Amino acid sequence: MGKADPKESYALGTAGRGLDPRAERSRAAALAAASDLLIENGWAGVTHASVAARSGVGRTTLYRHWPEAAMLIQQLLAELFQVEPVERTGELRADLIGELRSFLRVLHNPKSERALRVIIDQAPLDPRYAEVLSACSCKGTDGLREIVDEAKARGGLPKELDTDVAIDHLLGPLVFRRLISGQEFPDQYVPELVDSFLEPLTP
Amino acid sequence: MGKADPKESYALGTAGRGLDPRAERSRAAALAAASDLLIENGWAGVTHASVAARSGVGRTTLYRHWPEAAMLIQQLLAELFQVEPVERTGELRADLIGELRSFLRVLHNPKSERALRVIIDQAPLDPRYAEVLSACSCKGTDGLREIVDEAKARGGLPKELDTDVAIDHLLGPLVFRRLISGQEFPDQYVPELVDSFLEPLTP
Incomplete structure (x- = not known):
């Protein structure tokens, strides 16, 4: 290397x-x-x-x-596609909020945002872009995957929860609003998203 | 005209x-x-x-x-960006599932999918693409918006629910999985997404 x-x-x-x-x-x-x-x-x-x-x-x-x-x-x-590491608190809700806010900063960073838009366009046409998409997708979701998997292991989330589905539910709304509907994110957007994600999954 | x-x-x-x-x-x-x-x-x-x-x-x-x-x-x-109209049953859960499955077909139709990827790439760079994005975005979300608004009016969903946020939560996961993580959709994906959306909102 x-x-x-x-x-x-x-x-x-x-x-x-x-x-x-x-x-x-x-x-x-x-x-x-x-x-x-x-x-x-x-x-x-x-x-x-x-x-x-x-x-x-x-x-x-x-x-x-x-x-x-x-x-x-x-x-x-x-x-260009940069994700800053987020400090953990050990509390599931707070850590999910921290991770989603970090992902939101990625979507609002002009370089990362442009990179993501280009990759979405080009990945199905050119394997070189597909390779970058896969690398960026890991970089962007690894933190969240870790939080969800740890919560599953410790009993904070149901063991049978599909981690990939959880990631779709948590990051999908941010991507949709930023790249497609083009609307702003009110301050309460992320905490409310996390709460609506957690509510059906926690006792 | x-x-x-x-x-x-x-x-x-x-x-x-x-x-x-x-x-x-x-x-x-x-x-x-x-x-x-x-x-x-x-x-x-x-x-x-x-x-x-x-x-x-x-x-x-x-x-x-x-x-x-x-x-x-x-x-x-x-x-290219075509959305077929979906027949309504009048039952909220079934209508949401029908609408999301229709949107999933849009994402799997090679023409619509390519159109969406191009528009995501180009919309911030060229107002002509931004105009198409806005037209397609309406075409793709109008059915869902109608279902959510009707349910809010009839009491099936809380009046204070933000319809745009509801659309993010319902369509975002589909867009994320299709355009970014590139994974398949198991049969139960859409009903489970609708159920996890409805659970915190319905008594």
């Missing part, structure tokens, strides 16, 4: 490690420019030509790092 | 009416070709050149109908 094996340098999250400092600087400049272009114009606006023009990095260098624009976008999406 | 005013011919749902039969045939052939291209390659694959090549309709004609490719895609998306 992390060595300068050229094949590995496209793998999610390991790219760039093991490059010399100048190559690392041009790679970072190219990714920053590509990130701006992606947010402004969507993935079709990210090409070797547009990234070269915006970053000042030569096209030859760009082609060396990323022989295809889709490779650059793939790597970029994996870096 | 429906007259051959060229400005109006781009309006959602009215395009094509009032054209002479030959123009109508070439318009339909172009839309069918564009639909195939959209499903195969995403919106970036729909250009005047690719639609001309696939449909046999001349580029000049295409430019006359749709001066920009985005206009063609906008019109196409509005036509």
Whole structure:
């Protein structure tokens, strides 16, 4: 992991490690420019030509790092989709609320939001995007999965509860409102969602 | 409405009416070709050149109908996103299940699904897509909204229930599972979702 094996340098999250400092600087400049272009114009606006023009990095260098624009976008999406770790309280309701609020911040972060929209569009068309979707989907749901599984183990939630279904019920409303209906989230939205999720499941 | 005013011919749902039969045939052939291209390659694959090549309709004609490719895609998306009307039983639980199953068919119809993914990607970048999103979103949620509002009026659901929140809770999980986690829907998925929605709301 992390060595300068050229094949590995496209793998999610390991790219760039093991490059010399100048190559690392041009790679970072190219990714920053590509990130701006992606947010402004969507993935079709990210090409070797547009990234070269915006970053000042030569096209030859760009082609060396990323022989295809889709490779650059793939790597970029994996870096843009950021989820901060949330501190746990050990109390189920509070931890679910904390985790959902963190997911809501992801949906309101312009970089993560754009990344998610691009991935939803492209995943069924291109396996490179499907790979990023799967990585981001894990990153976005791992915390919640852990909370639900621990509660099932400790008796706070029924053992027979399907964790994937629980995740759908908790994150689905946030995604629907943010990406489709485009409405705001009142302060009470998340606590009320958690309460309506917990009520049928807890005595 | 429906007259051959060229400005109006781009309006959602009215395009094509009032054209002479030959123009109508070439318009339909172009839309069918564009639909195939959209499903195969995403919106970036729909250009005047690719639609001309696939449909046999001349580029000049295409430019006359749709001066920009985005206009063609906008019109196409509005036509692709189809929701069948669902028969009502008058019983709240059964009607919610019927409506959610219909929405699930929309998410599994290759045309509607592709349209939705494209719109999610493009709506924040281009007001023409935002307009289609708003039209499709109404088409997709109107039946559910009616059922929830009627139940609130008749006392089957609490009057203070926010109908938009109810729609998030009912459709969000379906959208999340279909577009993000990519998992299958077991037969019991929809009835169990409806039951967990209803349980905290009904005595």
